[in-house]
Amino acid sequence: MLVRNGVALLLAMVLLSGCATRSLFQPYPSQARAWTADMAAEGPAPLLRKGVDSRDGVLYLQELGRVRQLSGAIEDSESAFRRAFGHYDETDAAARLRASSLVSNTGALLVNDNARPYVAPDYERIFAHAYQALNYWRENDVTATAVELRAAANEQRVAANRRDDEIAAAQEAARDEGVQPADFDSHFAGLDAAAGEVKASFQNAWTFYLSALFWEAHGEYNDALVDYKKALEIHPDSAMLQEDVARLSRAQDGRVERDKGLVAVVYEQGLVPARRELSLPIPTPHGLFAVAFPTYSAADKPRPAPLTVAVDDTTARTEVLTDVGGLAARHLREQLPGMLVRQTLRATTKYNLQKKANDDFGPVGAILTQIFNVVSEQADLRSWLSLPAYAQATRLMLPPGEHRLQLSTPGGGASLTVPVVEQGVTVIHVVATPGRLITRVLPVQEGPL
Amino acid sequence: MVRVFSLLALAMALVLSGCASRVDYGDAQARETVTADFGSTDLQMIATKMVDDMMVFPPIVEMTRDRRPVLFVDRIKNKTSEHIDTESVTDTIQSKLINSGKFRFVDMSVVDRVREQLEYQQDSGMVDQASAAQMGRQIGAEFMLYGNLSSIVKRDDSTKDVYYKFTLKLLNIQSGIIEWSGEKEIRKTRKRSLFGF
Numbered sequence: 001m002l003v004r005n006g007v008a009l010l011l012a013m014v015l016l017s018g019c020a021t022r023s024l025f026q027p028y029p030s031q032a033r034a035w036t037a038d039m040a041a042e043g044p045a046p047l048l049r050k051g052v053d054s055r056d057g058v059l060y061l062q063e064l065g066r067v068r069q070l071s072g073a074i075e076d077s078e079s080a081f082r083r084a085f086g087h088y089d090e091t092d093a094a095a096r097l098r099a100s101s102l103v104s105n106t107g108a109l110l111v112n113d114n115a116r117p118y119v120a121p122d123y124e125r126i127f128a129h130a131y132q133a134l135n136y137w138r139e140n141d142v143t144a145t146a147v148e149l150r151a152a153a154n155e156q157r158v159a160a161n162r163r164d165d166e167i168a169a170a171q172e173a174a175r176d177e178g179v180q181p182a183d184f185d186s187h188f189a190g191l192d193a194a195a196g197e198v199k200a201s202f203q204n205a206w207t208f209y210l211s212a213l214f215w216e217a218h219g220e221y222n223d224a225l226v227d228y229k230k231a232l233e234i235h236p237d238s239a240m241l242q243e244d245v246a247r248l249s250r251a252q253d254g255r256v257e258r259d260k261g262l263v264a265v266v267y268e269q270g271l272v273p274a275r276r277e278l279s280l281p282i283p284t285p286h287g288l289f290a291v292a293f294p295t296y297s298a299a300d301k302p303r304p305a306p307l308t309v310a311v312d313d314t315t316a317r318t319e320v321l322t323d324v325g326g327l328a329a330r331h332l333r334e335q336l337p338g339m340l341v342r343q344t345l346r347a348t349t350k351y352n353l354q355k356k357a358n359d360d361f362g363p364v365g366a367i368l369t370q371i372f373n374v375v376s377e378q379a380d381l382r383s384w385l386s387l388p389a390y391a392q393a394t395r396l397m398l399p400p401g402e403h404r405l406q407l408s409t410p411g412g413g414a415s416l417t418v419p420v421v422e423q424g425v426t427v428i429h430v431v432a433t434p435g436r437l438i439t440r441v442l443p444v445q446e447g448p449l
Numbered sequence: 450m451v452r453v454f455s456l457l458a459l460a461m462a463l464v465l466s467g468c469a470s471r472v473d474y475g476d477a478q479a480r481e482t483v484t485a486d487f488g489s490t491d492l493q494m495i496a497t498k499m500v501d502d503m504m505v506f507p508p509i510v511e512m513t514r515d516r517r518p519v520l521f522v523d524r525i526k527n528k529t530s531e532h533i534d535t536e537s538v539t540d541t542i543q544s545k546l547i548n549s550g551k552f553r554f555v556d557m558s559v560v561d562r563v564r565e566q567l568e569y570q571q572d573s574g575m576v577d578q579a580s581a582a583q584m585g586r587q588i589g590a591e592f593m594l595y596g597n598l599s600s601i602v603k604r605d606d607s608t609k610d611v612y613y614k615f616t617l618k619l620l621n622i623q624s625g626i627i628e629w630s631g632e633k634e635i636r637k638t639r640k641r642s643l644f645g646f
Binding site for chain 1: 484486526527528529530531532602604605606607609639641642643644645
């Protein structure tokens with residue numbers, strides 16, 4: 001008995017000491033406030049670096065990559081994302097039942113779900129590859145940008161394949177309602193608008209748009225058309241995307257618009273909402289029993305606000321292409337069944353612990369275990385929190401030369417001069433973080449790859 | 450009790466020996482299957498296949514019978530979703546071709562530095578003009594080597610399948626004719642094991 005208690009104590013110590021400073025007892029969103037408050041600042045980086053070797057390393061690496069990108073330390077950001085990609089590969093290659101995850105699952109059973117190592121969901125992987133592409137783009141490393149955009153596309157495909165059944169069901173429903181793909185004219189052939197709404201919940205139209213711009217700039221009209229169409233599948237009513245598809249269809253036939261260049265603004269608005277804890281106290285004969293679930297609150301979600309670009313006498317407003325909060329909520333929903341199973345097991349374990357303490361040590365033991373149970377019962381609130389709430393984009397066709405652009409958002413504006421090259425693409429990456437508007441003009445892309 | 454201690458000692462020994470990191474030399478040509486990503490074995494397979502194909506192609510055998518044509522390597526476009534140093538693939542191919550004694554190469558990647566050296570020899574006044582290399586005496590390449598490396602990656606929760614296709618072409622610069630073209634396909638599949646550490 002003594003030995004068993006000792007082993008249990010030892011186990012608890014190992015589990016708790018390994019991550020006491022991390023999300024086990026301190027909710028992740030409150031940790032994240034340290035770097036989401038001012039993302040372009042230098043301050044948060046050392047804090048994040050402390051976390052990169054923990055079991056949630058991939059999460060901290062993603063945050064670090066993002067924060068460093070916004071503060072302009074591109075090489076730092078690149079190496080952080082590269083390490084995060086290493087974690088993705090490891091996760092993909094790992095055995096499905098692992099002895100080591102058994103240990104952390106035991107920890108999760110005793111304490112809470114935060115004891116399980118963080119695994120990046122596919123929407124975060126897609127963003128990480130897109131951000132890495134933006135890093136290389138800024139360095140004008142065309143080959144590496146292309147590689148990352150392809151990697152992002154691979155992740156999007158994996159995300160779609162995983163939900164094949166759902167897409168098929170949506171297509172079926174659309175057929176039953178009599179929506180015919182033939183309703184579209186030839187530009188839109190092969191477009192699967194029926195599955196768009198479903199795909200919008202796990203695919204990222206903004207990343208498709210970003211890569212479409214890149215391919216178009218380099219004359220890879222086929223790749224560009226495919227990506228514009230995938231974005232249009234997700235937002236079938238977007239006039240901007242319809243125009244893009246039509247333009248690319250013409251370009252593929254050799255009818256390229258001369259004397260014009262494309263200026264695109266990719267705009268990231270706000271911060272993705274964090275998970276909230278929903279605590280349900282369940283009364284049992286041996287005292288109150290707390291069960292905590294993560295959830296998203298609609299009140300946390302900001303309203304989408306467009307950015308307006310004005311040049312000379314033309315203006316354009318960005319459209320929301322990706323609702324990141326929606327992607328996150330969808331991922332949480334998919335996690336719930338597994339969470340419920342673990343929660344039930346944990347409730348049983350904790351209840352037994354409490355009962356045993358009550359039997360062996362009387363009310364004092366019961367109160368102590370109850371305190372442990374209440375304190376340790378924390379929902380898994382971990383998710384990549386430096387992502388934007390909405391990813392938006394717009395574009396303008398302008399004659400070649402230098403142009404002065406006026407950007408305005410509800411949180412402030414900026415004016416910048418950008419070069420426009422015939423048949424080239426100039427992308428301006430704009431990020432509105434709390435209290436700051438970060439603008440970066442990426443090197444103009446033109447000519448064959 | 451003794452048994453418990455000996456078991457414990459054995460366990461400790463296992464744990465500790467597992468921790469000590471070890472450095473060892475391996476065979477550079479050995480098959481490497483750490484991950485399904487592009488690796489050394491793929492590079493070697495591609496280079497060997499390309500050179501072997503090219504050397505036995507009858508028109509090339511004919512062409513190199515009594516002269517050593519001059520080639521230059523353009524580049525291999527990386528069209529995969531991995532960061533691959535395609536220059537290292539072409540370097541290996543180039544080395545093998547040079548060592549076969551049938552081809553000669555000019556290197557376009559050092560043109561600037563060669564020009565710098567030539568200018569130094571010609572204009573600096575430091576070099577004996579009798580031994581100085583002359584401008585405008587380089588030999589023009591007759592053929593260009595270029596190609597593509599593309600990949601198709603498919604992945605689900607248990608399997609990753611990677612297909613690589615490497616294409617190399619030899620183009621006659623004057624006539625524009627592709628004299629030879631070689632292709633190497635590689636397919637790798639990684640299955641996740643059910644149990645592991």
